[in-house]
Amino acid sequence: MSDRTVEHYVAPIDENAAVEVDKVKLSERRSNLWSDAWRDLRRRPLFYIAAAMVVLVTVAALFPSWFTDVDPTYSDLSKSNAGPEAGHPLGFTFQGADVYSRIIYGAGTSLSVGVLVMLITGAIGIPMGALAGFYGGKVDSILSRVGDIFFSIPYFLAAVVVMSVMPSKNVLTISLAIGGFAWASLARILRAEVLQVKNLEYVMASEAVGRGKFSTLMRHVLPNALTPVIVYLTIALGAAITAEATLSFLGVGLGNVMSWGNDIADAQSSIRVAPMSLFWPSLALTLTVLAFIVLGELLRDALDPKARARR
Amino acid sequence: MTEENTVQTLSTGAAPADPTTPLVEVDDLQVTFTTANGDVHAVRGVSFDIYPGETVAIVGESGSGKSTSATALIKLLAGNGRISGGSIKVEGKDITGYNEQQMAAVRGGIIGYVPQDPMSNLNPVWNIGFQVREAIRANGVAKGKKDIEAKAIEVLHQAGLADAERRLKQFPHQFSGGMRQRVLIGIGLGADPKLLIADEPTSALDVTVQKVILDHLESLTREKNTAMLFITHDLGLAAERASKVIVMSQGKIVEAGPSLELLQNPQHPYTKQLIAAAPSLASRRIHSTVGEHLTDGVEGPDMLTLAERHEDSEAAVEAAPVVVKVEDLRKTYMIRRGSFKSDPLHAVDGISFDIHKGTTLALVGESGSGKSTAARLVLGLEKPTDGQITVGGVGMADASSKQLFDLRRRMQVVFQDPYASLDPQRSIGAIIAEPLKVHKVGNRKSRDARVAELLDQVALPSAMADRYPNELSGGQRQRIAIARALALKPEVVVLDEAVSALDVLVQAQVLQLLADLQAELDLTYLFITHDLAVVRVVADAVAVMEKGKIVETGATDEIFENAQQEYTQRLLDAIPGAGIEFGA
Numbered sequence: 001m002s003d004r005t006v007e008h009y010v011a012p013i014d015e016n017a018a019v020e021v022d023k024v025k026l027s028e029r030r031s032n033l034w035s036d037a038w039r040d041l042r043r044r045p046l047f048y049i050a051a052a053m054v055v056l057v058t059v060a061a062l063f064p065s066w067f068t069d070v071d072p073t074y075s076d077l078s079k080s081n082a083g084p085e086a087g088h089p090l091g092f093t094f095q096g097a098d099v100y101s102r103i104i105y106g107a108g109t110s111l112s113v114g115v116l117v118m119l120i121t122g123a124i125g126i127p128m129g130a131l132a133g134f135y136g137g138k139v140d141s142i143l144s145r146v147g148d149i150f151f152s153i154p155y156f157l158a159a160v161v162v163m164s165v166m167p168s169k170n171v172l173t174i175s176l177a178i179g180g181f182a183w184a185s186l187a188r189i190l191r192a193e194v195l196q197v198k199n200l201e202y203v204m205a206s207e208a209v210g211r212g213k214f215s216t217l218m219r220h221v222l223p224n225a226l227t228p229v230i231v232y233l234t235i236a237l238g239a240a241i242t243a244e245a246t247l248s249f250l251g252v253g254l255g256n257v258m259s260w261g262n263d264i265a266d267a268q269s270s271i272r273v274a275p276m277s278l279f280w281p282s283l284a285l286t287l288t289v290l291a292f293i294v295l296g297e298l299l300r301d302a303l304d305p306k307a308r309a310r311r
Numbered sequence: 312m313t314e315e316n317t318v319q320t321l322s323t324g325a326a327p328a329d330p331t332t333p334l335v336e337v338d339d340l341q342v343t344f345t346t347a348n349g350d351v352h353a354v355r356g357v358s359f360d361i362y363p364g365e366t367v368a369i370v371g372e373s374g375s376g377k378s379t380s381a382t383a384l385i386k387l388l389a390g391n392g393r394i395s396g397g398s399i400k401v402e403g404k405d406i407t408g409y410n411e412q413q414m415a416a417v418r419g420g421i422i423g424y425v426p427q428d429p430m431s432n433l434n435p436v437w438n439i440g441f442q443v444r445e446a447i448r449a450n451g452v453a454k455g456k457k458d459i460e461a462k463a464i465e466v467l468h469q470a471g472l473a474d475a476e477r478r479l480k481q482f483p484h485q486f487s488g489g490m491r492q493r494v495l496i497g498i499g500l501g502a503d504p505k506l507l508i509a510d511e512p513t514s515a516l517d518v519t520v521q522k523v524i525l526d527h528l529e530s531l532t533r534e535k536n537t538a539m540l541f542i543t544h545d546l547g548l549a550a551e552r553a554s555k556v557i558v559m560s561q562g563k564i565v566e567a568g569p570s571l572e573l574l575q576n577p578q579h580p581y582t583k584q585l586i587a588a589a590p591s592l593a594s595r596r597i598h599s600t601v602g603e604h605l606t607d608g609v610e611g612p613d614m615l616t617l618a619e620r621h622e623d624s625e626a627a628v629e630a631a632p633v634v635v636k637v638e639d640l641r642k643t644y645m646i647r648r649g650s651f652k653s654d655p656l657h658a659v660d661g662i663s664f665d666i667h668k669g670t671t672l673a674l675v676g677e678s679g680s681g682k683s684t685a686a687r688l689v690l691g692l693e694k695p696t697d698g699q700i701t702v703g704g705v706g707m708a709d710a711s712s713k714q715l716f717d718l719r720r721r722m723q724v725v726f727q728d729p730y731a732s733l734d735p736q737r738s739i740g741a742i743i744a745e746p747l748k749v750h751k752v753g754n755r756k757s758r759d760a761r762v763a764e765l766l767d768q769v770a771l772p773s774a775m776a777d778r779y780p781n782e783l784s785g786g787q788r789q790r791i792a793i794a795r796a797l798a799l800k801p802e803v804v805v806l807d808e809a810v811s812a813l814d815v816l817v818q819a820q821v822l823q824l825l826a827d828l829q830a831e832l833d834l835t836y837l838f839i840t841h842d843l844a845v846v847r848v849v850a851d852a853v854a855v856m857e858k859g860k861i862v863e864t865g866a867t868d869e870i871f872e873n874a875q876q877e878y879t880q881r882l883l884d885a886i887p888g889a890g891i892e893f894g895a
Contacts, residue, residue: 006555008568010578021584021816022786024772032779033736201732205795208690209746210719223736 037302047298053291061108070101072258081274090280093263094270099277102263103284109259110241110288112171113178117240118233120179125186126222126229132187133194133225134217144191147184155181156243160252169255178243186232193225200224231300238292245285260285333360334402334505334538335384335422341396342379342388353379355562356397361506361538366529368541368553368570370585372814376562378427381508381542385418402505419450423504423537427511429491433483439494440479443467443501450502462501470497471527489520496528503535510542517677517841518885525552525887544814546589547844547888550574558582588819590844591888596867597822597848599830631667634835635689635803638663640698642684658684660859661698666852668802669829671836673846673867675882676856685856686807686839690724691715703802720750723796727808729788733780739766739791740776746798765794769824786817790824797828805837810845822849843886847871855879 041047060067079096090099132143162177198221206216247253248261260281267278342354354376361367371377382388398405426432443463447453453462467475470493499507513521532539543549549556550570557567566579577583642659659681666672676682687693689700691707700707703721726732733742743765744758763773769790780788796804810818838849846853854864863876874880
């Protein structure tokens with residue numbers, strides 16, 4: 001190195017002249033978490049398929065008469081297990097009722113169970129998780145132990161027990177039986193998220209401004225911890241529809257109410273002679289549940305900027 | 312410092328490797344990252360050579376491409392990055408086309424790497440010995456269980472861990488940050504590489520620890536005649552440790568040359584800007600530029616005016632009333648040991664200080680000194696174990712909750728991390744207006760007007776009010792945090808490491824803004840920091856904290872020119888580039 005001098009290189013000044021420090025660059029496109037997530041969702045074909053399915057089921061549940069004129073309860077025993085014919089595209093059940101019409105009218109039951117379970121799970125799980133995570137200490141100990149007790153009971157088994165002793169079996173009771181035991185995992189997820197968010201400086205800043213603890217929780221902590229909750233609840237909605245069908249199939253579900261689960265249960269006795277009357281309601285159930293679960297997964301990706309970057 | 316550099320130059324002359332042929336030649340290097348929003352050209356035509364035994368530093372701000380250039384040398388770019396042009400020759404062989412297997416021979420053996428963050432770069436589930444042995448085995452420097460074990464101990468000894476035998480069985484969490492960095496240096500140097508890349512090796516460490524580690528690294532590489540490539544944002548550190556400095560900006564080399572010459576006689580406007588912005592011990596208190604331009608580095612400050620102004624300000628400090636008075640403040644935490652026992656930890660151990668109206672007191676200390684706890688106590692975010700805090704005549708200990716709420720109007724805070732201190736789901740306008748809403752000041756319309764006024768005060772366009780924080784840079788976010796702190800027209804602002812996370816140019820800009828606001832609004836600052844160089848430019852008085860106690864207080868110039876305590880002197884000596892006069 002002694003015989004080598006380090007030259008002093010200076011880049012041509014005009015091309016790299018000093019720039020204004022920390023220049024404000026506001027893009028034309030406004031951006032925040034929700035608008036970015038929406039933009040991401042709109043670019044994914046799977047989103048349209050899942051969303052279309054969800055919309056279809058919702059419309060069928062609200063306005064079944066738009067889809068069929070056939071009375072789902074009208075039974076013609078001479079048509080028992082008959083195949084498709086004009087006006088009855090999917091054939092007949094064992095009792096001679098129209099399969100297509102029963103699927104359309106059954107959507108309402110499935111969807112309302114799903115939505116109710118979602119609401120019940122959220123109504124118990126969100127406060128439990130948020131309060132436990134945010135206040136910590138004794139509050140956390142008590143709420144988390146209560147959660148652990150429910151967590152340790154398999155919610156499906158509990159629902160079977162509750163439904164078999166329930167005097168009236170309707171949409172509300174079955175939703176309570178499922179949702180009342182399924183909220184514990186939601187509370188756990190939210191608690192973990194709140195624990196992480198509450199240590200961020202903007203939460204401290206809010207308290208330094210003079211905002212009270214509870215107000216800070218509602219205003220800053222909860223909105224920023226809600227992403228996994230939304231994803232979980234979307235998937236839970238699909239799972240609740242399956243749970244209702246399974247309970248109905250086991251005979252502890254909705255009794256006389258028309259639902260996909262009941263139809264599947266009724267069709268099993270004649271599965272050898274008329275498999276299609278079991279196949280169609282099962283397909284409706286599977287596609288609906290799949291749509292909700294896919295939607296949940298897509299939401300999870302869209303709301304997580306890091307997952308967006310990975311793709 | 313000049314001496315050290317000469318010694319280094321001479322010792323390299325006696326190297327066994329041919330000192331006249333470069334070890335690494337980088338020619339017109341281009342690195343491109345593929346992202347969802349198109350290609351990003353992070354490095355755009357960078358060329359430099361590293362000769363055997365030479366120490367080169369690449370200096371730049373975040374996003375300048377300095378780390379990317381270094382990781383390209385060992386082809387450890389992130390998955391979406393690729394070398395899109397140019398060549399990298401190591402010992403004369405072009406490695407740009409090498410596959411993973413060929414690269415494995417280069418990594419460790421020829422080029423060693425010390426990563427930035429000692430906290431996350433050791434695997435917490437394996438003990439130290441396992442991780443060192445793993446590296447030694449991978450580099451093939453020793454074979455057989457016994458030899459590897461012996462080599463691992465030797466490597467850690469070299470890296471400065473005296474009791475390496477005992478420590479092999481320990482886990483990373485039992486090591487301090489400095490010790491972990493020593494382990495990483497040991498791993499990086501384990502196979503006697505010819506070049507060691509050190510990517511911000513000490514930026515996560517306290518200054519005194521940083522100095523010890525860097526001194527050790529320097530003597531180690533000199534002994535083995537290892538070349539070094541330092542990646543750093545710190546000009547002082549580069550000047551002190553490297554013989555050649557490369558300044559990068561926006562993926563290009565702006566200026567390169569012998570370190571002292573470059574820093575004392577910079578040619579490129581960007582380098583000049585960078586050097587002028589770097590706070591050093593030679594800098595003076597930043598004053599408001601409103602109406603005058605004293606700090607304009609190019610013209611050179613008028614020393615006489617500065618001195619007069621200084622005397623004036625000192626007299627003014629004495630005369631101004633005390634706004635914040637802290638007396639014998641204590642905070643003790645009980646640290647749980649085992650199931651039933653707990654030991655007291657005296658985080659803040661009887662500190663007292665006064666802050667006069669319109670002045671800045673800097674509370675300085677290394678990590679764990681209790682400075683941040685002190686700030687939280689002053690802000691009333693935590694209850695003190697003992698002692699009294701009086702703000703504007705109101706004692707906080709016996710204040711009612713109504714009084715405390717009113718006290719918050721008079722005292723606001725700006726935190727360290729610009730990315731965590733703003734709620735990402737609220738618009739900028741809502742963030743700045745929040746204090747006004749909480750304290751029920753004005754109506755919607757007057758609050759909107761106040762937000763626009765505040766944005767103007769922190770030099771941001773008022774159109775920003777309905778945007779969200781994710782569109783802003785770190786420096787801009789910090790200005791939003793300052794605007795929020797000023798919304799209620801407080802008397803006291805606590806700045807908790809408020810500029811520590813910012814790049815030098817942005818840091819200088821924010822410090823200037825703070826000085827302007829102080830002059831304009833007669834604000835009183837409590838400035839919490841670990842960075843003594845920043846203290847010099849912002850503070851009127853300094854209190855140095857060590858292990859929960861204040862060891863020294865005094866006027867800033869007094870402390871810097873004539874520190875009485877050994878600890879303070881040690882902190883001052885450890886500042887990189889402390890003795891170097893920068894030109895601008």
